[in-house]
Amino acid sequence: MKKRVFALIISFIILVAALPAYSYNIKDIQLVVNGQNISLNAQPVLINGRILVPARIAVESMGGYLDWYAKEGRIVAKRDNLKLTMYSGGYKAYCGNSTIKMDVPPVLKNGTVMLPIRFIAENFGYPVKYDAVNGRVIVGNGDSSSGNSRGDDRGGNINFSNYKVVIDAGHGGYETGAIVSGVYEKDLNLAIAKKLNTLLKNSGVKTYMTRTTDRRVGLYERSGLANSVNADLFISIHNNTQWQKSIKGSMTLYYPNGVSKNGLNGYKFASIVQKNLNSKLGTDNKGVIQRPNLAVLRTSKMPAVLVEVGYMTNRTELGKLLTDSYKEKAAVVLKDSVLEALKNINK
Ligand SMILES: [Zn+2]
Structure with a gap:
């Protein structure tokens, strides 16, 4: 009996620890990739100070492809020869033989996979800026005519x-x-x-x-x-x-x-x-x-x-x-x- 209670407490602790500290919608945040406004099919989410955006749209806007394996919670983002494998709720991304630590994990929200935009953009080789005044995440060149x-x-x-x-x-x-x-x-x-x-x-x-x-x-x-x-x-x-x-x-x-x-x-x-x-x-x-x-x-x-x-x-x-x-x-x-x-x- 005691063992079961103990196990219950442990699993509760694990559950709580796995949850992000806070998570709320950030209204009207815009994603701009190479000067183009990207229209998102779901609102971005803020977790621990990181902005997460709908995965497929974000990846495709940077010229990549996304595969989502719902059963395993596996997310595969590809661009040219680069392949990043991530897991919903997991803090590690896998790229070739290397493991990259993520400070926030991908999450599933109302059936949409959300990815931390900075992490994806930087791994795809794009610079990322956050324009706090206008509420814009700017990926790549701010101006599409430059570069x-x-x-x-x-x-x-x-x-x-x-x-x-x-x-x-x-x-x-x-x-x-x-x-x-x-x-x-x-x-x-x-x-x-x-x-x-x-x-x-x-x-x-x-x-x-x-x-x-x-x-x-x-x-x-x-x-x-x-x-x-x-x-x-x-x-x-x-x-x-x-x-x-x-x-x-x-x-x-x-x-x-x-x-x-x-x-x-x-x-x-x-x-x-x-x-x-x-x-x-x-x-x-x-x-x-x-x-x-x-x-x-x-x-x-x-x-x-x-x-x-x-x-x-x-x-x-x-x-x-x-x-x-x-x-x-x-x-x-x-x-x-x-x-x-x-x-x-x-x-
Ligand atoms: Zn050598």
Whole structure:
């Protein structure tokens, strides 16, 4: 008997602890995504100071897709290669191999799944602002006419000397990175990085390299340099490995640091790099991938990407990577990508 009472008390405590401290409707809050007013099919909710909005509309307004599995309470938000799995009432989101803590969980309200807007937007690579005066949540560019297209319209007459770019050759010294058939990843990375540095300098860009020799560089030293010179962009160069030797291609990683320079964030920068590697270098598309836990990107205060140029474990791709002409071609593609990204920043 005592046991049952005890169990009852425990389950009551768990129930109470699981409930948000307070939750009420916030009337007339508006959601603006890239300058567009998004009409919501349910009123937003405020929980512990976080605004939650109807999930499907929010995700779709940012160009994503939402799947809702009512039985398991599972919510899957997808955008390009990013997949976020969350659970109604759960404080954890799952993305690839990483778990991201949420300060408020998704909730189900009158049959509508509600998601914390800031969490979703930031993980999709959008900046978020709350305009308290007008009661608006502003995701992406406040003005739909600004951002991406404006940079492109300006064409080639940009003075790139106003821009600073940090080039990071991955690994170095005793941190060799991958070693495949006697080839050290650190050497491939440095060779491409040096070529990129020369090409960008020739275009007028102010460049900084985290290393120019085979030396070990601390993880935080890399983004530390980028932060200290107030760089506009950070690009880290790596090469990949896979136990499955048939896999080849390029992959670009980014960190969702919420930093946006005139609409250019890590995700957009990564997308530009990846698109060009696939179309101009002719590599397989291994995706634009969000990496919330990558130290080299996490501490950077500007759009930052990590490029995996090719797979060293693929015999054909390693063969190419060993030639000077392929490394040069890769560097040209990366240079074009950086310039394209800088045009977006549009100083
Ligand atoms: Zn590496």
